[in-house]
Amino acid sequence: MSDSAPELQWMDADGYQLALDGGEIRCRNARGKPLKTIPAKARKTEAFDTLSATRELLVGHEERCRSTVLGWFLNGGGGPPRPDRGRLGGQRLAPLAERSPHPLRHRHRSAARRR
Numbered sequence: 001m002s003d004s005a006p007e008l009q010w011m012d013a014d015g016y017q018l019a020l021d022g023g024e025i026r027c028r029n030a031r032g033k034p035l036k037t038i039p040a041k042a043r044k045t046e047a048f049d050t051l052s053a054t055r056e057l058l059v060g061h062e063e064r065c066r067s068t069v070l071g072w073f074l075n076g077g078g079g080p081p082r083p084d085r086g087r088l089g090g091q092r093l094a095p096l097a098e099r100s101p102h103p104l105r106h107r108h109r110s111a112a113r114r115r
Contacts, residue, residue, distance in 0.1 A: 013047040020051045023059060 006018035008026065016039065019026045025048065042048055047106040072079055 011047040013042045013045040013052065016042040017044060018047050018051055020055055023055060025051050025055065036045075 008021055010019045012029070013027075015030055016026050016104040017030075017032075018034075018038070019028075025038060027035045027042055029035060038048070
């Protein structure tokens, strides 16, 4: 098992290549040399727009997750709320032992008896 980071997935962008690296958009020229900034020509491409929208989506998702987890801890729960035992969407569920047997298991038992 290696310690290296996953390989970036590069997208062509009008003579450049762009990739999303964590929360940053990286750019390299046609020869593969990493650039410190993204040229205006590459910023005006569909690839840049796609990566920028993906980055915004991921950043927003991370912020919502952090906020949710923080709320759990500030409310003293220490984790996600647990649903009432034996309930799903307000409907009572019968304990597993009270439920009818699984149809496949039932057929399997019947077949075993015939032998």
